Amino acid sequence: MAILGFLRDFPLHGYDLKNRVASLAGHVRPVADGTLYPTIKKLEDAQCLTRRTAPGSVAAPRHMLEITQIGTDQLRRWLRDPEPGFITDDNKWYVLLAFLHHLENPREQALVLARRREFLDQPAQLFFDADGTPVPPERLDSPFRKGLMQIHRSTNLTEIDWLDRQIGDLNQRAGYAVRQRDGD
Amino acid sequence: MAILGFLRDFPLHGYDLKNRVASLAGHVRPVADGTLYPTIKKLEDAQCLTRRTAPGSVAAPRHMLEITQIGTDQLRRWLRDPEPGFITDDNKWYVLLAFLHHLENPREQALVLARRREFLDQPAQLFFDADGTPVPPERLDSPFRKGLMQIHRSTNLTEIDWLDRQIGDLNQRAGYAVRQRDGD
DNA sequence: TTTTTTAACCTCGGTGTCGATGTATATCTA
């Protein structure tokens, strides 16, 4: 997703792509050569991108990569209907968010944000004692577990706040007609 | 780490363990049977845990798992000197945090928190334009990228705040002797 | 009594990722 997402902005060669992916997901989870180049090849085989050899500006020749229509469609499908992990895993979610603008339709964008919003709504119950009963934060012995739950709660609220504002904006921009669904 | 960490609290059988891991890292990144059971076997082979078959309280017989001294030592090593990913990847970091109390020594705990603190300190530069110059948040076109950086910043500050308080507490509890290192 | 359900455990094949290694090329330095 990150590869096609970046290429959708402008053509890039593999090495540049690698650095951009590394900066995005990256200082968190750098991408190895052995991951990137085979993936590029897979995307090329699937006709999601084309490559064009150009002289290297500094060193060895580059393979300039350009996204195709098929690739753009694929990217949009991934964004419009993301796998569960992209909603629930923070790392993946942030990658998705970084390219959500490529999903041009505000209504569709809002739907994706709503899925995340729904996920964040369910209260996190992280720890249980020996007999299986949930342990509330205040009864946790470990200050680290306490902090973990505190931070988790606080950051969730921050994101929920942003999501709500954003979803509102998007629905307004889409000319959302609440009236027509008076059954809700 | 999660397996040994949970077993350090009290003995558990695999199925229970699975649910606990799923609740912790889990609603974020559930663990599959095909991952859990081979890993348990690996830890058993490495003598990090022992198993004892007990009649199932509800159904098939359980394998009660207990951590050994070797396992405890291993867990402490992982906690004391975590691989880079455990500092930089939020998911992994939260797992580590959930078991950091097993690293009994407050000074060692503080050192681990300090590593995370140091990581959070470096300013995140996530996006670059075509010629490679970094794009500051306010010049980003996408509201999603803007939000991404906003949320990232805000949650980082929240965690940094907690980390600083926590590190202070731990150093105090350890009877931190600043005087003796007057060269610093 | 038979079937279904749920708990609990296990295995296997496919896939994704990493890390090590290797190659080629242009620039910079000794």
Place this chain on the structure above:
DNA sequence: TAGATATACATCGACACCGAGGTTAAAAAA
């Protein structure tokens, strides 16, 4: 001119993880 460095691409083996499938056993439902 020789080496070092950084760019840029690629492959391969090892390993982790997943998901699908299968097995055993007890309780609940038919």
